[in-house]
Amino acid sequence: MTPGIERATTGLADPATIKTGLAAAATINAIRSCVHCGICLPACPTYRVLGEEMDSPRGRVYLMRAVAEGRLDVTETYTHHLDLCLGCRACETACPAGVPFGSLLETARADIERHGARPLRRRLLEAFLFGVFPHPHRLAIVLGLLRRYRRWGIQALVRRSGLLRRFPRLAAMDALLQDVPRTDAALPEFLAARGRTLGRVALLTGCVQRHLFADVNRDTMRLLSLAGWDVVAPRGQGCCGALELHAGRLEAFRARARALAAAFPADVDWVVTNAAGCGSALRDYGHWVGEDAAASRVAARTRDVTELLAEADLPLGSLPLTATYHDPCHLAHGQRVRSAPRALLGRIPDLRLVPLADSELCCGSAGVFNLLEPEMADRLLALKIARIAETGARTVVTGNPGCLMQIARGARERGLDLAVVHPVTLLARAVRWEDR
Ligand code: SF4
Ligand code: SF4
Incomplete structure (x- = not known):
């Protein structure tokens, strides 16, 4: 048993003194809906690696409940244990x-943010990461x-020099940086449908996506246009x-x-x-942002590009290769999108799609978790x-x-x-662009 849990058994706090967001009525009801069955344990990446109850979903829910009920402080x-969770869902x-x-x-982490129970070194790194990644212009400067x-x-x-061995977090950052391609500023603001028009969509260009995977954004626009x-x-x-x-960091999130x-x-x-992580966040706008018509509209209308393209009649040519598919956590678990990408790939002539064992197990990337x-x-x-x-x-x-970056690095x-x-x-690559 961890020291935090031992302290947790010393008695119930006066509910009137509970300040944690976890103690909100709806949240604590959700926590109490856990029946401790353990069915989630084999699906949890950190439990698979460590085999520790407190690094499993059931253990983490138990910890959250202890904090919500005032039996445990945010130590x-x-x-x-909560930081080691990937949030993979x-x-x-x-x-x-x-x-x-x-x-x-996310609620538990908001409590942790308020209580500041993290070591200084970690807080400094977080300050840097959150000071750069959500800011496309700053990110462009850092990438330059x-x-x-x-x-x-x-x-x-x-x-x-071997310097990085002493700083594993800097080493992790360095290891991801094999290629830092140039930012492509040529993405058009509008691209008309080719042929019959189905309607109008807006593309989220993302932060990392627009700077490091500009080609993916460009292909997304061209394919959607081809699809009508x-x-x-x-x-x-x-x-x-x-x-x-x-x-x-809920207030910053809501403002964004x-x-x-x-x-x-x-x-x-x-x-x-x-980008699966972005799509999952957009779909959560309704839950987190509150009374905001535009945010609720975005939450209701968000779709992954593969969902729209899976319904399209695209002129596809041969692409003879053997491929396998890894489910991004925030697409499979966060958005429940599993079949559309596979259906799309399955329609490409001569592409052989082979199954990947544990395809839904997190690759370790998880936003900035790998850093x-x-x-x-x-x-x-x-x-x-x-x-x-x-x-x-x-x-x-x-x-x-x-x-993409994590698996390429591995x-x-x-x-x-x-x-x-x-x-x-x-x-x-497979589309016969000249046919339309
Ligand atoms: S969170 Fe895990 S232990 Fe709790 S009810 Fe769900 S599957 Fe069972
Ligand atoms: S979100 Fe992922 S890492 Fe965290 S408890 Fe659930 S399965 Fe485990």
């Missing part, structure tokens, strides 16, 4: 009682510096706030959500995303790469920028010859 131990998929683990975790870091040979020098949609990509759009939501929702035209049929908790992230990545290697496929398809470090691509990338 460093409590914080550690695989437990939600597995849970027969419908425990809304994702929103409970990183390009120079690589191009001028500083990265090679730092790696040779007028596509708008408003220039003024900012970050969706996903990272802040999952970290429990309202601003982003206002940036999209009200008359679009769908808001389309090609904050590199040891657990590495262990999960090793599991993922081993499963991928078993398939014999030399192409892995997945629809989230974090997973393959690179293990010398595995593997292409890691977004579904729209393969689809754009």
